Amino acid sequence: MLRKFDVFVLGLLLTSRGVSGLSEEMQELADMLHATCVHETGARQDDIENARKGIFAEDEKFKCYIKCIMAQMACIDEDGIIDEDATIAVLPEEYRNQAEPVIKKCGTKKGSNPCENAWLTHKCYQNEAPEDYFLV
Numbered sequence: 001m002l003r004k005f006d007v008f009v010l011g012l013l014l015t016s017r018g019v020s021g022l023s024e025e026m027q028e029l030a031d032m033l034h035a036t037c038v039h040e041t042g043a044r045q046d047d048i049e050n051a052r053k054g055i056f057a058e059d060e061k062f063k064c065y066i067k068c069i070m071a072q073m074a075c076i077d078e079d080g081i082i083d084e085d086a087t088i089a090v091l092p093e094e095y096r097n098q099a100e101p102v103i104k105k106c107g108t109k110k111g112s113n114p115c116e117n118a119w120l121t122h123k124c125y126q127n128e129a130p131e132d133y134f135l136v
Contacts, residue, residue: 033069033136036068036072037065037068037069037072041061041062041064043064044061047061047062048065048135051066052135054127054130056122056126063111063115063118064115066115066122067080067114067115067119070082073086073090075090076114076117078114079114080110080116080117080118081108082118082121084103084107088100088103098129098132099132102125102129103125105124106121106124106128108121109121109124122135
């Protein structure tokens with residue numbers, strides 16, 4: 001079940017098209033991940049919604065929210081280094097070809113801490129593919 005969840009969530013992170021036709025089970029799992037990471041980090045919902053539009057808050061809680069999501073999917077290590085191959089591997093097959101070049105190009109953007117690495121990397125994803133970027 002967690003594997004299915006990982007695939008779904010990363011699909012949401014990289015493509016808004018993954019949202020249409022969600023099963024109840026998948027929506028529940030996405031909601032759980034979102035709630036877990038909001039609770040763990042204290043990130044504001046407005047900041048999460050703004051990121052979907054390409055506006056990334058300069059807030060440490062929001063930066064750690066993004067890291068939390070990636071950590072839940074085992075796509076980032078404790079030092080904030082993105083595992084590109086794991087990130088690509090958890091993508092739904094139909095999105096891999098379009099997302100792989102973006103993931104490879106962005107790599108790990110390095111900031112002052114692991115949360116900022118995740119944040120900078122997601123800013124890169126959004127910058128490279130704004131029409132496909134989505135954040136749970």
